[in-house]
Amino acid sequence: MPTITLNRKVVESLVGKKLPLEELKDRISMLGTDLEHVDDDEIIVEIFPNRPDMLSEQGFSRAFSSFIGVNKGLRKYNVKKSGEKVIVNKSLKDVRPYTVCAIVKNLNLNDERIREIIQIQEKLHVTYCRKRKKAAIGIYPMEKIKYPIYFTAKKPEEIVFRPLEWNKVINAKQIMEQHPTGIEYKHLLKDLKKYSVFYDANNEVLSVPPIINSHKTGKITDTTKEVFIEVSGFDLHTLNYVLNILVTALAEMGADIYSMKVEYPDKTIVTPNLNPTKMKFDLSYLNKWLGLKLNEKQAKDLLEKMGFGYEKGTALIPAYRPDILHPTDLSEDIAIAYGYENFTPEIPSKATVGQEDLYEKFRKNIANILIGLNLLEVSSYHLANEQKQFSYMNIKSNNYVKLANSLSEEYQIMREWILPNLMKILGDNTHNEYPQKIFESGKVFKLGESNTGVIEDDNLACALSNNDIDYTKIRQVLDYLFTQLGIKYEIKETVHETFIPGRVGKIIMDKKEIGFIGEIHPKVISSFGIEMPVSGFEINLKKVFKKIEK
Amino acid sequence: MSLKELSQKLHSLERTVLPKLKKNIGFQELVSTVDLKEIEVMRAIQWMENKSIVKIDSIEKEVIDLDKNGILYKKKGLPEKQFLELIKNESKKISEMSKKLDKNEINICIGLLKKNNAIVVKKDRELIFSITSKGIDFLNKKSTEEKFLELNFPISFEELEKNMKNTLSELLKRKQFIKKDKKIIRTISLTKIGEDLQKLKISSDVVDKLSSKDLKSGSWKKKDFRRYDVEINVPLVSGGKRHFTLQAVEYIKSIWLELGFKEMTGNIVHTSFWDLDTLFVPQDHPAREMQDTFYLKNAKSGKIENKELVKRIKNTHENGWTTGSKGWQSSWSEEKAKENLLRTHTTVLSAETISKLKKGDLPAKFFSVGKVFRNEALDWKHLFEFYQVEGIVVDPDANFANLLGYLKNFFKKMGFPDVRIRPGHFPYTEPSAEVDVWHPIKKQWVEIGGSGIFRPEVTIPLMGFEVPVLAWGLGMGRIITEYWEINDLRELYKNDLKQLRELKKWLK
Incomplete structure (x- = not known):
């Protein structure tokens, strides 16, 4: 989740109140922003992904100021008409269909302000814009460009300009190969024959979104007073929120917002639109949901603490809040304003009957039977190592489940059986005292017919190791287990490469094979670095359970 | 605790060892006087030390012991003697010799025996060895090396006689013959309690571990029970259990x-x-x-x-x-x-x-x-x-x-x-x-x-x-x-x- 570093002095001046440190810490975390660090100069907070509007000094302070009651209620932002326009070409349809734009004037920039603006842009890019995949922001100094602005699609070779922080003029294809930003984001333009490009009335390239601005027309400095802002991407919904969040943050710096016309082939829209949206506010639903008894006045007050407006049964949602999808979203804001710490814990006195899952209960019984034989229960990973599962066990399989992207080299598949894990555990414990008798029950995985294409079975594996361990010893464990379960099984001699020939059997229950038992082959024992005989079995425990259940 | 109680606490190992103790006795000497394994004697004296019956002084000393080959030669004879034995009656080619002796050993033997004029080496496509009269003397006389092998190992350097010390420096040059080791030499001395206890007539006929036989025969009725040290730690056991x-x-x-x-x-x-x-x-x-x-x-x-x-x-x-x-x-x-x-x-x-x-x-x-x-x-x-x-x-x-x-x-x-x-x-x-x-x-x-x-x-x-x-x-x-x-x-x-x-x- 994104964290942002805020200049504490800037925040305090925007909030309009200085809180004592302890109160500041408490209020920040009770607003729903995880406080990571605070000192005299900085406040570092984690912003939840539903609140991109708080990813700046201005946005954070706006919310915080309302929350502590300094500047409550819906903020009003004036949008003046600029009279300028952006013309969108139809060739963009399959490239990058939408843009929304604005002009901001009376910016009073200095190094600190420029840092703040870059932080907003970057944080929005990473989070709400999904690393520029959904949307990208461009900001340009007005003194360098001439209206109207054109947005169109061109072949990369035909887009020629000097990219930001680069020493020469190259084309867009070369940018993707040479410029660090091009290399970082070129995957977003994969398979595109044409790239989107903004250029101005002088035919100067402004930028190739979502990659990079032009060095000539797209670099703001501390002398910049007015800027042109565009947000481009794939759905107007997202773009509008990004633009609104950005321009209202600039307005909080004291700048003025001007709208622009964006002319699409089939329609013209005016952006930004900062009018609040209306949502029906159902107080009784909300009281029931939260377990509160608020009256209308209290509810209105709480809404205003969260920056909303309220008009007779309707909540007014600020244009920079994309997270309010449903009236229930208002319930969370009300709860935050009311204070999570002020809720009284209560449990309704309704009786329900507890019920353990019957198979889990069975599994617990199995464990209790085996620990009665002095066996230790072990616990290994569901993720497994291919080599240990198969070649170490002297077998082959083509039915196991592979992971696509595991970060652990040692664990690239899901376990197909548990016995190899027990062998590994014995191999890790050769320095410890013998006899070593262990078991584990749990899920195993293989490819097969199911909704996911993976079949999950529940197995039990058991291994004994000591100088005197042989087939009889492991067979005694199995016998004891089945006696305790009150069911019968038989053993039929079989061939299984993990075990010594002539010392391995199939475990049969109701004429169906449910597992194997035998003395482990010395080859297998040595593979795991063990120097002590091992015997073991593995059975499908779910099948045994099903029989018991009948 | 009275001496009687103390005597009742003695384990059968302690009972066996106690009479053999003197004012001062070396551990190895003690071992040689009782019919017990070294580890059993060690246990007995440690238990007795815990009961303040004896005092154990340990000094670390450098000792000489036979290494892998030394042990082997002690059993099979020195390779130079084996070499001479093989050519005692007739000359032999090196290919025949190497069936009986290790290649390294042959090389050592050739050098050593030539130096002593005990053999003659000829070359006819391959090396042929024949014994000399000096060689026959050499074979029949017990060498200092052989005398050295008869010593009681491990032995401390100070205990060696002068000529043995010379032999040692020769043998140290040979591969894995002799090794030097640090060893703890223990001397056991009786304490005052120990001396008094030794004088006490200690019945060896006590009930140690109560057995089914004792119960069936009722033999326990006439005997004392050995007292245990119930306060001592015992080996750990562990049971089966669920994973934590x-x-x-x-x-x-x-x-x-x-x-x-x-x-x-x-x-x-x-x-x-x-x-x-x-x-x-x-x-x-x-x-x-x-x-x-x-x-x-x-x-x-x-x-x-x-x-x-x-x-x-x-x-x-x-x-x-x-x-x-x-x-x-x-x-x-x-x-x-x-x-x-x-x-x-x-x-x-x-x-x-x-x-x-x-x-x-x-x-x-x-x-x-x-x-x-x-x-x-x-x-x-x-x-x-x-x-x-x-x-x-x-x-x-x-x-x-x-x-x-x-x-x-x-x-x-x-x-x-x-x-x-x-x-x-x-x-x-x-x-x-x-x-x-x-x-x-x-x-x-x-x-x-x-x-x-x-x-x-x-x-x-x-x-x-x-x-x-x-x-x-x-x-x-x-x-x-x-x-x-x-x-x-x-x-x-x-x-x-x-x-x-x-x-x-x-x-x-």
Whole structure:
């Protein structure tokens, strides 16, 4: 989740109140922003992904100021008409269909302000814009460009300009190969024959979104007073929120917002639109949901603490809040304003009957039977190592489940059986005292017919190791287990490469094979670095359970 | 303790050794005087030292001992003697010799024997050896080396006679013949108590280990019982037991069962549809990205059988369907929803469970304690699989204040009476809350999980009607590791049998 570093002095001046440190810490975390660090100069907070509007000094302070009651209620932002326009070409349809734009004037920039603006842009890019995949922001100094602005699609070779922080003029294809930003984001333009490009009335390239601005027309400095802002991407919904969040943050710096016309082939829209949206506010639903008894006045007050407006049964949602999808979203804001710490814990006195899952209960019984034989229960990973599962066990399989992207080299598949894990555990414990008798029950995985294409079975594996361990010893464990379960099984001699020939059997229950038992082959024992005989079995425990259940 | 009592405490080994003790005696000498193994004598004198019967002085000394070859030659004879023995009657070629003697040994022998003029070497395609008259003398006379081999090893350097010291320096040049070692030389002396005890007539006819034979014959009636040192430590034993993590899991399950919750279980591999889409996690949510979630390579996608539900979920994501929500306002792909993954949370079980509930089943409460998976490289504070404690309350009258009540009840039984909630964010709950418990030792709040009320965008498509569903997902790693004072999370899966045997039981 994104964290942002805020200049504490800037925040305090925007909030309009200085809180004592302890109160500041408490209020920040009770607003729903995880406080990571605070000192005299900085406040570092984690912003939840539903609140991109708080990813700046201005946005954070706006919310915080309302929350502590300094500047409550819906903020009003004036949008003046600029009279300028952006013309969108139809060739963009399959490239990058939408843009929304604005002009901001009376910016009073200095190094600190420029840092703040870059932080907003970057944080929005990473989070709400999904690393520029959904949307990208461009900001340009007005003194360098001439209206109207054109947005169109061109072949990369035909887009020629000097990219930001680069020493020469190259084309867009070369940018993707040479410029660090091009290399970082070129995957977003994969398979595109044409790239989107903004250029101005002088035919100067402004930028190739979502990659990079032009060095000539797209670099703001501390002398910049007015800027042109565009947000481009794939759905107007997202773009509008990004633009609104950005321009209202600039307005909080004291700048003025001007709208622009964006002319699409089939329609013209005016952006930004900062009018609040209306949502029906159902107080009784909300009281029931939260377990509160608020009256209308209290509810209105709480809404205003969260920056909303309220008009007779309707909540007014600020244009920079994309997270309010449903009236229930208002319930969370009300709860935050009311204070999570002020809720009284209560449990309704309704009786329900507890019920353990019957198979889990069975599994617990199995464990209790085996620990009665002095066996230790072990616990290994569901993720497994291919080599240990198969070649170490002297077998082959083509039915196991592979992971696509595991970060652990040692664990690239899901376990197909548990016995190899027990062998590994014995191999890790050769320095410890013998006899070593262990078991584990749990899920195993293989490819097969199911909704996911993976079949999950529940197995039990058991291994004994000591100088005197042989087939009889492991067979005694199995016998004891089945006696305790009150069911019968038989053993039929079989061939299984993990075990010594002539010392391995199939475990049969109701004429169906449910597992194997035998003395482990010395080859297998040595593979795991063990120097002590091992015997073991593995059975499908779910099948045994099903029989018991009948 | 009286001398008599002390005498009754003596083990049969001590009884055997005690009479042989003198004012001062070397350990090796003592061993040679009794018919016991060295280790048994050692045990006896250590026990007696514990009882203040003897005093043991240990000095570390350099000693000389036979090495591998030395031991061998002592048994088989020196190689130079073996060499001469072979050519005593007739000359032999080197190829014949090498059938009997090691190649290295032959080389040493040739040098040594030529120096002593004991052999003549000729070359006719290969080397041929014949013995000289000096050689015959050499063979019949006992050499100093042979005398050296007859010494009692290990022996300290000071004990060697002068000519033996010279021989030693020769033998040290030969490969793995002699080794120098540090050895502890022990001298045992009787204490005053020991002397008095030795004078006492100690009956050797005592009952040591009471046996079935003693009981059948009644022979114990005429004898004394040897007194044990009951205060001494005995060797550890260990029993079979549940893995410590699972002991804690069982306890946590028992709490929810007491509170009237039903257990949910289910698969580990799910489609994204059930793990994420039904829970209203947008399809471009960062949590779905490769680096956080395990996807499968050879079972990439599954199928979603309930087509009606697919339609509902699609609409809910795109425009809110009939839930009263705006939805995510971006298009939803069924293909993406079919991608298989290892469950990222046990909330997937909650989604499956509520999808099967009918109005008549309410109120209903469910829990699970199950494994969830996150694609992390293993280190001391990251695991790729861990337990999540999940709970839901499906009740038309449930509300946010109840949520805190349930959590408080649970944590009280876990030993954390103080619980608080803070604002949080999860895509499937609204309001959402982080859960903290007050740590009585660290004296601070520690985060332990997340909770909230399922959004209507989750409940309405799955259930077909709107009802509050309180939900939480809690971590239990911290509770387990702190109980057993484990710092490295990997220890939960290390299965060190010594640790498993010795760790205390879960006693909450």
